[in-house]
Amino acid sequence: MSRITVEICVGTACYVMGAAELLSLQDAFPSIEEEILSFKGTNCLDSCTNPTCGKAPFVRVNGNILHAVTVESLKKTLHHELERLK
């Protein structure tokens, strides 16, 4: 089990709204080992059908669901998480 798990929702709504690009973000952290940071696609998190959850795409980082995630915002979040591990 990695210390930071990034689960990217690849349900249709998230995929259309840019989740496909988030999956390629793993390449942005080449020196981080998989034991520390792991990326994976996940089936629909069912957040998209609930308007109070915010906007697609959704990503779960260590159990917390983030909404309207972009490559930019996810990079920021993960750098922050990595910083906390130090």
Add this chain to the structure above:
Amino acid sequence: MIYNNAMLIRRDLLARMCKLMFEGELKEKINRLPLEMVPRHSKNTRCCVHKERAVLKYSAMGILGFNVKDEEDEFMPLSEYVQMAEDRTEFTDVMLTVVDVACSSCVKINYVVTNLCRTCVGHPCTFACKKNAISIHGKAEINHDTCVNCGMCLDACPFNAIIYQPVPCEESCPVNAISKNENGIEYIDETKCIYCGRCLESCPFGAIIEKTYLVQITNALKSGKRVKAMFAPALLGQFQDDPEKIIAAIKQIGFDEVIEVAKGANETTRNETLEFEERMEQGQPFMTTSCCHSYTRLVEKNLPDLKPFVSDTKTPAYYTAEMIKKEDPDCVVVFIVPCVSKRHESYYNPNIDYAMSFEELGAMLVAKQIEISKCEDATCDTTIHASGRGFCYSGGVADSVKQFAKHPEKIKEILIDGIDKSTLRMLRQLPQNHGDANFVEVMMCKGGCVNGCDTLVNSKIALRQVKKVVK
């Protein structure tokens, strides 16, 4: 497609509009949409919320199918455009519209003196400028009224203090069809445009938007008429699901039947192979493909010398639409396309009623909350030869023709993978300089249709996914 914030805003707008269309509330709620998307205290990416809302309003006007520049009354609300779209029976072949309030932020003169200027004694820039457009006031300054964009100053500066700042849309257009008008707003010259959609993708202000038929399509879906969707082969690369599920999802939107254009692609291959063999027997030096509409427009408008070498075979969409209408003349045919050029082609095809892009399909799926992976498998047309699905990537058409040819070893192909300034030169010289090649496959977009301007995912992902169904 290019992934950036402008694209994300456009998709959000499309999805919200589709949702209102399906719920039958577009007319009542559309005027409020820009406000909803950009509430008063939201962080905005343009100067203020009002500008952001204005851009959304005019983008929505484009999505409803109108040219922004045709606006007569600035006070006219979007709801009236919805009504006009519903009543509309006549359309035009203009597919792109410039949202002028979003445009105009780019430079008129491409050469900019940066703060790297050392105000050197020699100031070779003023010596290099033939128009006396540079003067020194603390640092070098370029007079925009006299500068002619020649770039001599840039070459002369020993400090690299003068840079060339491109205008993205103008830079991306392979045929110089887009330029600024007297107000500094970009204008697309329809006589030159080849509908490649590069300007649409490249504008980081989201100032170019595609006109759509979404109002007409959603109304047709509700009307009780039989509406049949035919989709371009590149669609199978846009999702991570199997073709059976993708087809089922499109049906779930409300389409009565979903047909793969790969079926028509087989017909194109059959005819193109015969035509190729015939032309070779007649002693012609080479033949180019004709399935990319942007390419054939390019030949029509810019490369007349190449015209005799372009195959007369029709496009996959042509044969597919013909088959559908022959079987069911009264149905409404909607073509799901990866790019602007296929939308333009559809306009001139009497068998295709409307076109919608992959992006618009994505917006419909979001609006209807359809989860593709949870759809029950639909049946695929098993009579389709898999090579037809390969028409959407570079090399796929040539491969397909080779598989259908009697003597594949006689086909020596060149692949023109994406048209830019260098491949354009190559095409221009093709009649004189084609080596021993006799079959030239041309695709406007680098990588093929999987990289069309209206695709949903980047072309590498799409290509990997499509190749799974071609094998």
